[in-house]
Amino acid sequence: MIRKLNSADHHVVFSFLRQEPSLNLFIIGDIEAFGYEQEFQELWGDFDENGKLRAVLLRFYDSYIPYASGEFDIEGFAKIMRHAAQPVRLSGKTELVAKFEPLLSLGKKRVTYFCECNEITFPGAENRYEIKQATIDDVDRILELRNRIAEFSVSPSSRDMLVKSLETNTGRVYYIEEAGRMVSSVATTAENTLSAMVVGVCTDPNYRQKGYASEIMKRVIEDYVRAGKTLCLFYDNPNAGRIYKRLGFYDIGMWTMYG
Missing domain, CATH: 3.40.630.30 (Gcn5-related N-acetyltransferase (GNAT))
Structure with missing residues (x-):
């Protein structure tokens, strides 16, 4: 199940993102700086059938960053991003972003090392x-x-x-x-x-x-x-x-x- 996240979810969200704190640097930084209730920033969470958080999607202005540690509702996140201006500005772990490539209209691609x-x-x-x-x-x-x-x-x-x-x-x-x-x-x-x-x-x-x-x-x-x-x-x-x-x-x- 995908739903919008809010401040009541913060402890769960932060614990989830801390699994890979460096790769989640942008999501963590934006949450700490701007919270969950800004016009230019939205966060969604994908929860499994037991209510456990398994993926997060951040919108910061017109850019999106997903994070997941395993299986999640890829099509559900893609549907959210299709409402954005096209092509979609998307970034994240290469193996995760690759899951969205067949589902979205994307712009120019750049792949870098992350250290x-x-x-x-x-x-x-x-x-x-x-x-x-x-x-x-x-x-x-x-x-x-x-x-x-x-x-x-x-x-x-x-x-x-x-x-x-x-x-x-x-x-x-x-x-x-x-x-x-x-x-x-x-x-x-x-x-x-x-x-x-x-x-x-x-x-x-x-x-x-x-x-x-x-x-x-x-x-x-x-x-x-x-x-x-x-x-x-x-x-x-x-x-x-x-x-x-x-x-x-x-x-x-x-x-x-x-x-």
Whole structure:
């Protein structure tokens, strides 16, 4: 049976999602930040004949993330998503998302590795560079750095999303500057009581090969691990993957995004 979830279900939902806290980072973070009663966010649960929760579906604005640990009503969740704008923006564990592919009209597909880090495996930082943590006042400088990098796509909503992340403490940005100019940064998003997602790892092309991003990543890992939180990230570039693994990240699965 599928029904809408509400705050009365929270304990059951949270216990269920904690089976794979890293893979459920976005669902957990959105529940903690916005609860169950928002216009832009809805959650559904699929319960078996004994009333045990076996799957969850999150809608956050126009994006959907399902999670299940075993068998569930795939067609029931697909029916909910068919009411959304087409094609459906869907993401989740690759093997789970694949179940919906024959049932939905989906957009462009991207498959990435999903990895996590929950311990400090490198020697203490040498403090070779001064690493600062950004505030709201640094938002335009962060976006200006990202605009200088061809691999980055800065959308019209990027500023609002970054401001919201910093204001709600659901994300952080760490950076290095030279001569007062931001030249390298690493950001996190979807931070919750258990974990956070690393995003926005970037260095100005004129300041690469100095190890800036790796040094910032070490600081980020230290701060989060010491706070008892797991860091997660996506990567699809094997060279980037090797760098992350040297810092203590390891693969836990694949993640598919349609959008």
